Amino acid sequence: MAAVTLSQVRKAFGSTEVVHGVDISIDDSEFCVLVGPSGCGKSTLLRMIAGLEEISSGRIEIGGRVVNDVAPKERDIAMVFQNYALYPHMTVSDNMGFSLKLAGRPLQEIRSRVDEAAQILGLREYLERYPRQLSGGQRQRVAMGRAIVRKPQVFLFDEPLSNLDAKLRVQMRTEIKELHQRLRTTSVYVTHDQIEAMTMADKIVVMNMGKVEQIGSPLELYDNPANQFVAGFIGSPAMNFLPGRINGAGIDIGEGIRVPVPAGATVAAGREVVVGVRPEHLAVGADGLPATVVVVEPTGADTQIFCKLAGTDITAVVRERHEFHPGVPIRLTAQLTYLFDPASGARLA
Amino acid sequence: MHRLLNNRNALGMLFMLPAAALLVVFLTYPLGLGVWLGFTDAKIGRTGEWVGLENYEFLWGDSVTRLALFNTLLYTVAASVLKFFLGLWLAIILNQNLPFKSFFRAAILLPYIVPTALSAIAFWWIFDAQFSIISWVLTRLGLIDRYIDFLGDPWNARWSVIAANVWRGVPFVAITLLAGLQTISPTLYEAAAIDGASPWQRFWHVTLPLLTPIIAVVMTFSVLFTFTDFQLIYVITRGGPLNATHLMATLSFQRAIPGGALGEGAAIAIAMVPFLLAAILFSYFGLQRRAWQQGGTDR
Numbered sequence: 001m002a003a004v005t006l007s008q009v010r011k012a013f014g015s016t017e018v019v020h021g022v023d024i025s026i027d028d029s030e031f032c033v034l035v036g037p038s039g040c041g042k043s044t045l046l047r048m049i050a051g052l053e054e055i056s057s058g059r060i061e062i063g064g065r066v067v068n069d070v071a072p073k074e075r076d077i078a079m080v081f082q083n084y085a086l087y088p089h090m091t092v093s094d095n096m097g098f099s100l101k102l103a104g105r106p107l108q109e110i111r112s113r114v115d116e117a118a119q120i121l122g123l124r125e126y127l128e129r130y131p132r133q134l135s136g137g138q139r140q141r142v143a144m145g146r147a148i149v150r151k152p153q154v155f156l157f158d159e160p161l162s163n164l165d166a167k168l169r170v171q172m173r174t175e176i177k178e179l180h181q182r183l184r185t186t187s188v189y190v191t192h193d194q195i196e197a198m199t200m201a202d203k204i205v206v207m208n209m210g211k212v213e214q215i216g217s218p219l220e221l222y223d224n225p226a227n228q229f230v231a232g233f234i235g236s237p238a239m240n241f242l243p244g245r246i247n248g249a250g251i252d253i254g255e256g257i258r259v260p261v262p263a264g265a266t267v268a269a270g271r272e273v274v275v276g277v278r279p280e281h282l283a284v285g286a287d288g289l290p291a292t293v294v295v296v297e298p299t300g301a302d303t304q305i306f307c308k309l310a311g312t313d314i315t316a317v318v319r320e321r322h323e324f325h326p327g328v329p330i331r332l333t334a335q336l337t338y339l340f341d342p343a344s345g346a347r348l349a
Numbered sequence: 350m351h352r353l354l355n356n357r358n359a360l361g362m363l364f365m366l367p368a369a370a371l372l373v374v375f376l377t378y379p380l381g382l383g384v385w386l387g388f389t390d391a392k393i394g395r396t397g398e399w400v401g402l403e404n405y406e407f408l409w410g411d412s413v414t415r416l417a418l419f420n421t422l423l424y425t426v427a428a429s430v431l432k433f434f435l436g437l438w439l440a441i442i443l444n445q446n447l448p449f450k451s452f453f454r455a456a457i458l459l460p461y462i463v464p465t466a467l468s469a470i471a472f473w474w475i476f477d478a479q480f481s482i483i484s485w486v487l488t489r490l491g492l493i494d495r496y497i498d499f500l501g502d503p504w505n506a507r508w509s510v511i512a513a514n515v516w517r518g519v520p521f522v523a524i525t526l527l528a529g530l531q532t533i534s535p536t537l538y539e540a541a542a543i544d545g546a547s548p549w550q551r552f553w554h555v556t557l558p559l560l561t562p563i564i565a566v567v568m569t570f571s572v573l574f575t576f577t578d579f580q581l582i583y584v585i586t587r588g589g590p591l592n593a594t595h596l597m598a599t600l601s602f603q604r605a606i607p608g609g610a611l612g613e614g615a616a617i618a619i620a621m622v623p624f625l626l627a628a629i630l631f632s633y634f635g636l637q638r639r640a641w642q643q644g645g646t647d648r
């Protein structure tokens with residue numbers, strides 16, 4: 001097990017830089033999730049940690065050792081690929097034992113370690129099968145098995161669950177988390193699914209366009225987003241954003257509707273701002289901001305209300321059951337609001 | 350009738366009929382005629398009498414036929430082995446990210462698209478006793494002092510025609526193997542690299558096993574074409590010197606058409622069939638069928 005540190009890591013393909021100076025430090029036995037929209041450079045970053053992609057500049061350390069010029073196999077890492085990358089011509093047990101075989105371990109040891117991993121992952125019955133003869137979820141487990149038999153210092157996962165159906169994804173999510181709690185191996189996990197990030201991570205790194213937007217624990221990011229991007233990315237359904245202008249103790253958001261300035265915020269009067277409010281922080285009541293219902297989606301546990309407020313589409317999530325019909329006026333109260341700078345997206349309050 | 354049309358097997362048979370008819374007309378008939386002629390003493394201009402195995406008995410004792418068989422086996426084995434290694438090597442090089450990749454990929458096909466007769470004539474010049482460019486270059490470099498008699502000496506002639514066959518056959522092998530290499534997902538190599546495989550181990554444990562089915566197919570074809578080769582030999586040496594480069598195919602033609610002994614020629618050609626069948630069966634059962642390709646049904 002080992003800590004992983006990235007300092008000012010950059011990556012350019014030809015003349016286009018896709019990772020612009022990233023600093024991340026991942027503690028020993030931490031589960032770190034890199035999350036961000038498609039194309040933001042998550043996979044590239046992970047592949048640089050794995051040694052599959054060269055680092056244009058900066059430094060990567062694994063367990064205190066700078067690995068910039070170390071070959072993948074010398075880095076003591078294991079990786080689970082999005083398409084699993086199982087060797088089609090090897091049985092499950094050969095797939096899992098391949099790295100040990102290459103390392104020249106005695107047959108006896110290979111067998112017992114493969115068995116142990118198969119036991120953990122529930123693959124005992126499938127050891128003699130070929131990858132083609134397995135379901136997607138089983139292949140996924142084999143890929144994990146291949147990683148754990150080696151007992152590496154770091155696990156790298158590149159969207160390992162994205163090829164599975166929703167139910168299996170939730171199940172595997174839990175299994176991976178359990179596995180981590182059991183093995184305590186430092187893990188770097190890439191996903192574009194913020195729910196996966198929230199549920200699995202000790203530490204989340206939110207990336208956007210090749211830059212780190214914020215690093216923190218799931219709840220830190222949820223409670224204290226550093227900017228509008230993180231605020232909009234973390235949390236589901238996403239935070240509502242309403243453009244407005246500071247006017248005394250309130251913010252004009254159009255159509256003569258005013259929202260109070262969050263307590264303790266010091267923002268100059270007349271300044272353009274973006275008000276952010278999470279759907280779950282909106283309450284329906286007898287008074288508050290006037291909105292019009294567009295669509296109501298009950299999910300059982302709670303109800304999502306899509307409505308229009310001052311010309312902007314917003315979402316509210318409420319626990320109580322309402323019988324709203326489209327077009328009905330309702331009143332919403334925001335229990336918690338954030339303020340962002342419209343130009344830079346930086347958090348103001 | 351309706352039930353018949355719903356039966357997969359019956360329907361399959363029905364759809365195969367046109368192809369089967371073509372095969373009968375253009376393949377089975379000539380083959381059958383050949384087999385029949387092999388059992389007769391037919392000459393040109395005279396339909397033969399049934400003579401049973403007489404032709405084969407004669408050929409078994411005929412030293413030229415035996416030599417031709419030896420030549421054919423040597424030609425096939427040597428050329429196929431060389432084509433395989435050269436082709437694989439070229440395919441691997443072409444599969445790398447080199448500059449002007451598509452140009453090289455196209456250029457490599459050149460020997461294959463030039464008509465055989467034309468390239469054979471070119472080789473005839475290359476191997477000419479007086480005008481050989483190889484001899485000329487080697488003398489210029491001071492490596493030899495006398496021109497090499499490529500086609501006059503039996504062993505020189507054998508290796509010369511093998512070289513010509515290899516030159517002509519390599520593109521087919523290389524391009525087919527290149528296509529095979531491109532079906533191998535690059536993430537497998539990345540996974541292997543992380544698993545600790547050296548480049549050589551990646552080739553041995555990933556590339557080669559995944560390529561085996563395609564190698565089997567391409568080498569079967571290559572062996573069949575080489576074993577039955579005719580044009581190159583006929584243009585470059587006509588089987589000479591002293592029958593040293595006569596192959597079964599050229600000998601069969603020579604006995605049958607210029608020599609007029611249709612029955613004997615046919616018998617030589619038919620004698621090739623068991624070898625070809627053996628090659629096909631070996632490749633099919635030995636190399637092509639892999640459990641990992643068969644999906645979930647075989648276990």
Ligand SMILES: Nc1ncnc2c1ncn2[C@@H]1O[C@H](COP(=O)(O)OP(=O)(O)OP(=O)(O)O)[C@@H](O)[C@H]1O
Binds near residue numbers: 039044
């Ligand atoms: N080999 C390459 N050559 C050129 N550009 C590349 C290469 N690989 C990736 N890129 C570019 O780098 C950027 C980041 O790619 P990357 O694969 O890291 O994204 P990602 O965050 O993993 O996205 P996704 O969630 O879709 O997997 C993209 O804009 C992509 O086009």
Ligand SMILES: [Mg+2]
Binds near residue numbers: 042043044158159
């Ligand atoms: Mg990716």
